[in-house]
Amino acid sequence: MTDKQMNELVSFLLAGDENSSWSLICNLIEDKDSFFFFEDILTRSMRYIGELWENNDISVADEHVASNICNLLISRYNFQSNNETATLVEGKPKAMLFCIQGEEHSIGMKMVSSIFKENGYDTRYLGANLPIKDSIIYANIWRPDIIGISLSIIYNLPTLLECLKKLNQLDYNPEIIVGGRITSLYQLKSYCPSNVVVIEGLYHLRSWLKENKLCERVYVYN
Amino acid sequence: MYIIEKSYQTFPFPFFVVDQDFTIIGVSEETQLQFPNAMNFLELVDLGSRKKAERFLKPVFEKTKVELNLVRKDFTLTLFDVYTQWEDENRLYVFCIEKQESIQQIQTIIRKLETQLESENLTLLEKQEQFEATLRRMEQVVMKHDNLSSLGKIASIVAGDLKKPLVSIRGFLQLLKPYLIETGKDHYADIALEEVDYANNLIYEYVSSTRPTPPNKQQVNIQKVLMDVIQSSQKEASKMNCEIKYVKEQILPVQELDPKQIKQVVLNLIRNAMDAIQASPNRGKGNIQLRTRLNENTIKISVKDNGSGMEENTVKRIFTPFFTTKERGAGIGLSVCQKIVENHGGIIEVSSKPDDGTTFIVVLPLV
Numbered sequence: 082m083t084d085k086q087m088n089e090l091v092s093f094l095l096a097g098d099e100n101s102s103w104s105l106i107c108n109l110i111e112d113k114d115s116f117f118f119f120e121d122i123l124t125r126s127m128r129y130i131g132e133l134w135e136n137n138d139i140s141v142a143d144e145h146v147a148s149n150i151c152n153l154l155i156s157r158y159n160f161q162s163n164n165e166t167a168t169l170v171e172g173k174p175k176a177m178l179f180c181i182q183g184e185e186h187s188i189g190m191k192m193v194s195s196i197f198k199e200n201g202y203d204t205r206y207l208g209a210n211l212p213i214k215d216s217i218i219y220a221n222i223w224r225p226d227i228i229g230i231s232l233s234i235i236y237n238l239p240t241l242l243e244c245l246k247k248l249n250q251l252d253y254n255p256e257i258i259v260g261g262r263i264t265s266l267y268q269l270k271s272y273c274p275s276n277v278v279v280i281e282g283l284y285h286l287r288s289w290l291k292e293n294k295l296c297e298r299v300y301v302y303n
Numbered sequence: 304m305y306i307i308e309k310s311y312q313t314f315p316f317p318f319f320v321v322d323q324d325f326t327i328i329g330v331s332e333e334t335q336l337q338f339p340n341a342m343n344f345l346e347l348v349d350l351g352s353r354k355k356a357e358r359f360l361k362p363v364f365e366k367t368k369v370e371l372n373l374v375r376k377d378f379t380l381t382l383f384d385v386y387t388q389w390e391d392e393n394r395l396y397v398f399c400i401e402k403q404e405s406i407q408q409i410q411t412i413i414r415k416l417e418t419q420l421e422s423e424n425l426t427l428l429e430k431q432e433q434f435e436a437t438l439r440r441m442e443q444v445v446m447k448h449d450n451l452s453s454l455g456k457i458a459s460i461v462a463g464d465l466k467k468p469l470v471s472i473r474g475f476l477q478l479l480k481p482y483l484i485e486t487g488k489d490h491y492a493d494i495a496l497e498e499v500d501y502a503n504n505l506i507y508e509y510v511s512s513t514r515p516t517p518p519n520k521q522q523v524n525i526q527k528v529l530m531d532v533i534q535s536s537q538k539e540a541s542k543m544n545c546e547i548k549y550v551k552e553q554i555l556p557v558q559e560l561d562p563k564q565i566k567q568v569v570l571n572l573i574r575n576a577m578d579a580i581q582a583s584p585n586r587g588k589g590n591i592q593l594r595t596r597l598n599e600n601t602i603k604i605s606v607k608d609n610g611s612g613m614e615e616n617t618v619k620r621i622f623t624p625f626f627t628t629k630e631r632g633a634g635i636g637l638s639v640c641q642k643i644v645e646n647h648g649g650i651i652e653v654s655s656k657p658d659d660g661t662t663f664i665v666v667l668p669l670v
Contacts, residue, residue, distance in 0.1 A: 134355075134370070135354065135358075136353045136355075136369075137355070137359055137367070137369050137370075140370055141370055141382055141402070234349075234351065234380065235350055235351075236350075236374070236378065236380060238351075
């Protein structure tokens with residue numbers, strides 16, 4: 082995507098113009114994969130919108146308009162690519178995804194959720210601002226193989242650490258991954274327990290998924 | 304101008320005075336309620352907003368507004384509209400209006416302005432009504448003047464034109480009279496002459512009544528004037544079984560006025576009263592009452608009848624020239640009465656209700 086195309090997309094997003102955004106995106110993603118759509122188109126545009134706010138060019142309300150359109154675009158994308166992904170198979174690995182308590186920035190996790198689905202996971206996305214207590218209860222009952230937690234704001238770090246501590250007390254050992262915008266700003270690894278994997282961006286997620294043996298199983302199914 | 308400490312302390316929102324390094328010099332009470340103690344304003348700015356804050360709080364922007372996430376006492380991030388204003392190089396004022404709250408505040412202000420506008424609007428409406436009423440009155444006055452003066456012109460032309468043939472008719476009648484005596488029919492000529500005189504008189508009356516001349520004032524006893532008028536209408540009144548009474552209440556001083564004109568006014572009022580009685584169920588037992596009342600500065604003459612009375616709309620237009628409810632009326636009488644009374648420096652008023660009779664009141668200044 083050229084800068085010019087991005088500027089165009091950003092202006093569509095800020096104007097709340099879903100259809101123009103979508104047709105522009107359709108031209109861009111013809112032979113590209115989801116990672117390109119999520120990371121190189123949407124994330125890049127939303128980051129740029131964040132910069133516009135930093136430059137005092139737009140308000141938070143404008144940002145909300147854009148992220149709402151972004152949400153719609155993700156849903157539209159998922160709907161379209163749904164037919165192409167593998168249908169449900171017994172014994173699929175399970176992924177539980179959510180944003181840490183207090184965290185309202187959920188677009189990233191929504192993208193991650195559709196990537197997991199695309200890769201054959203039985204995926205449960207529990208949305209933004211999930212109370213720690215509820216995440217533990219859900220993990221105990223559903224027993225996911227992977228627990229993914231998203232964090233964007235540094236102030237939520239103490240909550241994340243508390244949550245990780247509680248997850249470590251589960252009676253089984255799920256794979257725990259942490260990601261979100263925060264990973265591009267801070268060395269999160271140094272705060273987290275050693276068993277936790279910090280994922281820095283969607284391309285990192287892709288390589289991690291490839292390395293992960295759970296993933297290999299999925300590829301066998303596919 | 305420095306905002307003095309006393310005044311900003313009571314600001315109903317977080318307010319900071321900071322120096323060029325953003326070190327806090329002073330705050331409002333609201334700041335202390337909402338924010339933890341801090342040395343530097345930037346400590347209160349969310350890490351993610353800090354770069355933005357540093358950039359836009361610089362003195363290059365004399366005045367600016369930025370959205371910033373600020374950290375409050377309970378460590379929650381809250382979005383604020385931050386307005387900044389540099390007083391000089393060392394002094395920056397920072398006004399923090401919480402995003403949602405700011406909407407409420409603006410709404411309150413708007414609401415206040417709206418009510419203000421409404422009341423302004425109301426007073427404006429009242430004024431407009433007043434102006435419109437004045438305009439209507441002025442229009443009436445202008446119309447009256449127009450009507451009267453054009454009527455006067457027409458009347459004098461008509462009168463002038465009619466007089467000439469009447470004079471010649473009169474001359475020829477007088478020439479004819481001796482011949483009629485021979486046939487014993489001279490009284491025909493007398494009747495014809497009388498009629499011509501009557502016509503002449505009518506013309507004279509018409510011209511003089513439509514254009515009342517300035518009053519020719521004399522020392523007059525009003526009571527005598529009234530008695531004269533009553534007497535001259537008595538004959539006509541008794542034909543209609545109508546009683547005209549003057550209720551003497553006080554002895555009135557001699558008054559300076561034009562007796563002919565005042566007579567004309569009162570006569571006109573009595574005639575109208577008789578007409579009104581004829582048109583009412585009281586026909587045959589009519590009653591017209593005249594009263595005079597001496598006040599401090601005025602004399603009030605009232606003419607009250609037990610006739611048919613008038614609708615409000617009629618009352619409103621009663622003095623308008625050419626307005627009439629009578630089949631054969633010209634609509635001149637009362638407008639001329641009004642003019643005469645006004646020429647005397649007085650006013651004429653009417654109160655009436657349908658089926659409840661009418662009272663005309665003439666108020667003349669005491670001279």
